[in-house]
Amino acid sequence: MLVKYSEELIEEVRSRNDIVDVIAGYITLKKSGTSYKAKCPFHTEKTPSFSVSxxxxxxxxxxxxxxxxVITFIMKIENLNFVDALKLLADRVGMILPEKDQDIDKKKYRKRKIQYNIHIDAARYFYRNLKNSEVALRYLKERKITFETIVKFGLGYATNHWDGLYKYLLSKNYSKEDIAQSGLIIFKQNQSEKYYDRFRGRLIFPVFDLSNRVIAFGGRILDNQMQPKYLNSPETLIFSKGYHLYGLNHAKNNMKNRQIIIVEGYMDVISLYQYGIQNVVASLGTALTKEQARLLSRYAEEVLIAYDGDEAGQKATLRALDILFSAGCKAKVIRIPNQMDPDEYIRKYKQEGFIYLINQALSFIEYKVMLARSKYSIDTIEGKINFTKEVAQILKNIKSEIEIDAYIKKISRETGIDEAAIKSEVYHNKKSKIETSKNIIGNNRNTIQYKKDKSFVKNSVEKKSAIILAEENLIYMISQDFRLFQIFKQNMKWEDFTDDFHRKIAKIIFEKMENKEYVIPAELLDIFKTEEAGEKIASIFSKELNKEFMEKDIMEYINTIQVYTLQNKIDQLNQNLKKMSKKENPEAINKVYIEIVKLKKKLEELKGN
Ligand SMILES: [Zn+2]
Known part of the structure; x- marks a missing residue:
């Protein structure tokens, strides 16, 4: 028997399925003015005459x-009857259609309708409060949020009153039962009936669904003494946790390169949006869920994760990567330097700064390698061995030998660890893999080095890379002799050292030498208190370099660093160029290209030295 659904329910299903979104799942739509054009899927044609508004x-x-x-479209393209098309669309947005008794769904629909109304009234109430709240406006002003943005996102403020919203909703003639179901008021039914507003003393962020209806709220404290920092609506008739993404209502209209950026907080979304990065969403106080990943995959081919740089953020990033991959989404990680969150970063470095970070986004593998690198101190032998082992574990999961090889080359270049050593670890315990791939690597002279004993790794990582060696020697030289220091200063700055630790030492040496003071290694040991730093300093300053040759050698070492740095810069620009060519921005591409040519010329000059 065919079920008859109420008009309200049908309308609900239809309005929750955006027609552009649904049709784009079947055919490629091209924006043309206010509508979208495509070749008609229902008749054969050469020029597009199919239009979606x-x-x-x-x-x-x-x-x-x-x-x-949208329902007609699904009926035609899927060859379904009306009810089955409706079911497909309901399923698509996580709605469950009742099997029978349309009275129930009619009643439920009315209940939902009331909730939408309560939420829009509450949003208006919060917004009016905000306009009259000095403290909330000051908070937003300090964060450089403009009035235009406040309106765009419908921001509001919940005062400290216990029952301001409750009284307001009563005055709007909502029943106590409906108000309680909104989750915005908390009822305590003990001896006497008690009720209070869920959100008090908080900046309010309305959460919109894809049809731009308010379905929930998030609240952030203004006074850092209060707890918790963020508070969200509970599950209600119109809000299921984990099914929505904050900001998606805006982001879906502002897609760039079929990419969506996902951030942690409301303020991150709002700030990025205001500074022109508008394809951005937040996962609403929960870790990213499967449903949210599926939602993202409908709009984006690639998701860029831009969580905070702290440890919790890293864990959340790894989890999100897994979830996105299982939802069939390509994903990358945007790294925000100095433990900043996206909001802080974009306020400081503006849109250009953030676009730069987007272009530098790391793949899953690159991100894992980066985490491994920050875990171990690769300046020590032990650190190098452990790092190499972990990297090998990561690379083992890649199927393509060519890809593995590319990663090994890159890691080797960046860390100074011998390529063969990493290879050896990757293929270690993977005999079968080596055998099946013999035709690829069998002729390679390196094959002979794929020994399975661990001492091999140790030996090769012990050989310091030329760059590390050059830096160590330079540190030694400039701390020994004012003349050498002057030569160095004419060619380089202390910031030019590529190794973090070397840079720190060099900075101290610079300060001392500028004051005509010699550096006493023991003093350095006092500054860097760790055992590891002590070992390194000791090893650098125990060098016995021949004074006669130092003046000649210093230029060679400086040259080594300059060549390395320049090569890195060129590699980076080349990578950027690859990413840019998709965007078809000839002017920007040309600029990068000219820069590369310039740097290459400089590199040739340096190498000619
Ligand atoms: Zn047609």
Whole structure:
């Protein structure tokens, strides 16, 4: 028996399925003015005459005359009857259609409708409060949030009153039962009935669904003494946790390169949006869920994770990467330097700064390698061995030998660890893999080095890379002789050292030498208190370099660092260039290209030295 659904329910299903979004799942739509054009899927044609209007939520073909709304489209393209098409669309947005008794769904629909109304009234109430709240406006002003942005995101403020919203909603003639169901008021039914507003003394962020209806709220404290920092609406008739993404209602209209950026906080979304990065969403106080990942995959081909740089953020990033991959999404990680969050970063470095970070986004593998690198101190032998082992574990999961090889080369270049050593670890205990790939690497002279004993790794990582050696020697030289220091200063700055630890030492040496003071290694040991630093300093300053040759050698070492740095810069620009060519921005591409040519010329000059 065919179930009859109420008009309200049908309308609900239709309005929650954006027609552009649904049709884009079947055919490629191209934006053309206010509508989208495509080749008609219902008749054969060479030039597109099939049109979809997001404003009117209808489609129409000027060629064969077919047309209708999103339900009609699904019926035609999937060859389904009305009820089955409706079920498919309901399923698509996580709605469950009742099997029978349309009275129940009618009642439920009315209940939901009331909740939407309560939420829009509450949003208006919070917004009015904000306009009258000095403290909330000051908070937003300090964060450089403009009035335009406040309106765009419908920001509001919940005062410290216990029952301000409750009284307001009562004055709007909502029943106590409906108000309680909104989750915005908390009822305590003990001896006497008690009630209070869930959100008090908080900046309010309304959460919108894809049809731009308010379905929930998030609240952030203004006074850092209060707890918790963030508070969100509970599950209600109109809000299921883990099914929505904050900001997606805006982001879906501002897609760039089919990418969406996911951040942790409301303020991150709002700030990025205001500074022109508008394809951004937040996962609403929960860790990213499967449903949210699926939602993202509908709009984006690639998701860029830009969580905070702290440890919790790293864990959340790894989890999100897994979830996105299992949802079939490509994902990358945007790293925000100095433990900043996206909000802080974009306020400081603006849109250009953030676009730079987007272009530097790391793949899953690159991100894991980066984490491993920060875990171990690769300046020590032990650190190098452990790092190499962990990297090998990561690389083992890659199927393509060519890809593995590319990563090994890159890691070797960046860390100074011998390529063969990493290879040996990757293929270690993986005999079968080596055998099956013999035709690829069998002729390679390096094959002979794939020994399985661990001492091999140790030996090769012990050989310091030329760059590390050059830096150590330079540190030694400039701390010994004012003349050498002057030569160095004419060619380089202390910031030019590529190794973090070397840079720290060099900075101290610079300060001392500028004051005409010699550096006493023991003093350095006092400054860097760890055992590891002590060992390194000791090893650098125990060098016995021949004074006669130092003046000649210093230029060679400086040259080594300059060549290395320049090569890195060129590699980076080349990578950027690859990413840019997709965007078809000839002017920007040309600029980078000219820069590369310039740097390459400089590199040739340096190498000629
Ligand atoms: Zn047609």
């Amino acid at each position: 997001p404003d009117k939520q209808i489609f129409h073909c000027f060629g064969c005359g077919v047309g209708g709304n």
